Amino acid sequence: MTSVGRVSSDSQQIARGLRERDIALLHALVEQYQYRLVRYLIYLLGRRDEVDDLVQETWVRVLERGRSYDGRSRFEPWLFAIARNLTIDHMRTRKTWSLDTALDTDDEEEQVPRSPASLDPSPFVLAARTEDAQRLAQSMQTLDFIYREVLVLRFQEDLSLQEVATVIGAPVSTVASRIYRGLQTLRSLLDGAKHEN
């Protein structure tokens, strides 16, 4: 069977299981996607403390809205889109920061909340396992979430530009420009850090 055929049959199977609210299938999905979901949410939020609650909420939403997944595309983009919407709602309603400042737009087409400043140690500093990651860790915290999320979806989750566009609900051109800008920002910060050392 080709990989496309396998993806499609896997997706169909998942769609069928979600329609029937099959708990065994959900268990398997939780096992398979838990780490990736946690990683995506950390990249989105830029902090660790609220991730577990959002993971739970995401899976409950998957159970509730499972019937809207038709199995014609891969499961991951659908899952990440649910997690993203919940995270944005969560960030909008968070009491510790003002919505007016959060929705401060620049040249982006879409109004998305920005990550609040946190006093907790950066999850990226704690999670850096390689030299390059250690250099990137501080920059990741200051990079806007709109850039972090496209970078993780494209390079960690290996989603195509079209799939990333589906997850964030923006045109492919916007996704591409965010990836360029994210990469450029990190590249210059990485160079700066390297010269400092």
Add this chain to the structure above:
Amino acid sequence: MKTDPHATIRDLIDKTLAGGASPEDDQSLQEHLAACAQCQEYLSAGNRVIAGLGGFSFDVDPGLEGKVLRSLRVRAQQLETAQSNRRRIVWGCVAALVLLITGSWVALEFGNLIAAELNLPPMQVQRLLLLLWVVPSLCLSLLFPVLPLLSRREERFL
């Protein structure tokens, strides 16, 4: 106006790294890179960023999976109960409507026959049928759709 060829190539490198370059773009990029150390460095810096992104390893709470599964089970049960309640309401509504239609039909078609059989005035029999059959089924068919609203209101008070 002259454009900087390196700037164009750097854009192309970003495009390639993002996964949006065409085979023609790729071809011209390879040709330029073969002779340009400056752009090679730009590409390897981009690759280092991407590799750096893969160098984060986050810890996942080992108890999280259990928590997720517990909340999934609870929610699935709630959804199942809500669904069976909805089904019961729909069937109740359908049954009440069937009773309403049958009652009206019986009152119209057989009211006179029953009145003759029981030696009663036909109007009285029709009124009795309306009162004991048609009106209750009408009330039931109106009540069933508002039952969920009433129970939600009750839950809010508790």
